Amino acid sequence: MAAIALGQMRRRPAAFIGLAVALFLAVATMTLFGSLFATDVMASAATPGATAGPGLVVIAGVFGEIAVLVAFFVVVNALGFAVRQQHRELALLRTIAATPRQTRRLVRGQVIATTLLVTAPGWGAGAAAARRLLTELQRRGMAAPGVRVPGTPVPMLVALAAALAVGLAASAVAARRITAIAPAAALTASSAEQGRTGEPRLLAGIGALVGGVLLLRLAATRPPEQSDKAGQAALLGALVLLIAVALAGPLAARVLAAALGAPVRPLAPGAGWLADANLRGYARRLSSAVVPVALLVGLSGTMVIMTRTAEHSASGTATSVASATDVWLRQAELALLACFAAVSTVNTLVAVTADRRREFALLRLVGATRSQLLRMLTTEAVLTAAVGVLLGTAVAGAASAAFSTAVTGSVVPSVPMAACGWIAAGAAALTVPCILATGLAAIHGPAAELVRGGRG
Structure with missing residues (x-):
């Protein structure tokens, strides 16, 4: 062995x-x-x-x-x-x-x-x-x-x-x-690929979702003078919600891919139709690609919005959260978490796309050209990035709202639009080039030999 x-x-x-x-x-x-x-x-x-x-x-x-x-x-x-x-x-x-x-x-x-x-x-x-x-x-x-x-x-x-x-x-x-x-x-x-998410996994996902909601409720009910604890509870709640996304990922990814892919089909009748069919038909593969992107966006967005909300809070009890030292610590934590998420995103996307070598070879044998495959991959990459960003944004929004409730009394946090835009752009900049670069390498070589060779 x-x-x-x-x-x-x-x-x-x-x-x-x-x-x-x-x-x-x-x-x-x-x-x-x-x-x-x-x-x-x-x-x-x-x-x-x-x-x-x-x-x-x-x-x-x-x-x-x-x-x-x-x-x-x-x-x-x-x-x-x-x-x-x-x-x-x-x-x-x-x-x-x-x-x-x-x-x-x-x-x-x-x-x-x-x-x-x-x-x-x-x-x-x-x-x-x-x-x-x-x-x-x-x-x-x-x-x-x-x-x-x-x-x-x-x-x-x-x-x-x-x-x-x-x-x-x-x-x-x-x-x-x-x-x-x-x-x-x-x-x-x-x-x-299995057609549906297994019951144990789905139940675990529901349990994680409930746990994440309870953590966010705990964050939201902290008094203003305990804003640091509220921030930690909100960040931990965001992570638990992301675990729920990972567990129930195939179901969530399929639903979002269907919603985003529907307008793509008429816009790109060939590549768009095939990309949409691939994403919806292989929900587990899509979930594997989407979860790291959601992790990157969800944790980074939560950290950035919580820091801005604390800085703009009118309450004097939030000064420890908004101090220069605490902002530095949060930036250091953000850099570390973003590093983890970025590494996970790149590793997963490269492995997922490289594993489709035989699929690409089969498409070439039935008449697809390399340029058509690249257009299909580009559409898939954009849709994958969009699904991941949406899931991550939903988690970041929920966690930030809980923190804002504790610090300011309002469910609406202070959102740094420019920083959040850079986070979304960074996620897309990781996702699309990774998929395209790996796809370019995967479609090279004799198609017949790749089909006979099987996966990998």
């Missing part, structure tokens, strides 16, 4: 590169904030009663909580996609007598190998980021000037253990769709 697992990783490098980057970010993030906790603990041990700074533990806890959750969200999304790309091969293994336990062991082996591969670079990046962040906090008076990041390996080992635990748990969930059904049914399911 070890040899097969490594062979699959070599055969589909695009999917596992995305998983490796996601795990690298998770390990680096946990090492970063774990090192900040260790700094405060070591400072207290060296001088009883002293701390590394008035805000160091708060920053490491509150700031790190969201960042680590987003990192793990990206890991689970990347792993799920990597397993889906192997569905046919894993189903074939089932038909030649591989047991469900062996199949799960294969997926676990891939997760462990990928995690160990990125652990050392993740440790190094996290430790360097911790030293840099501590220096910046000391410059702003939020950390004692004499403290240093300790050389203890504990944060690194905790980061590795947590990354492995999340990866292994996610691998069990991701492999379930293949191992829970008969081998012949698994092979049949690998050749065509």
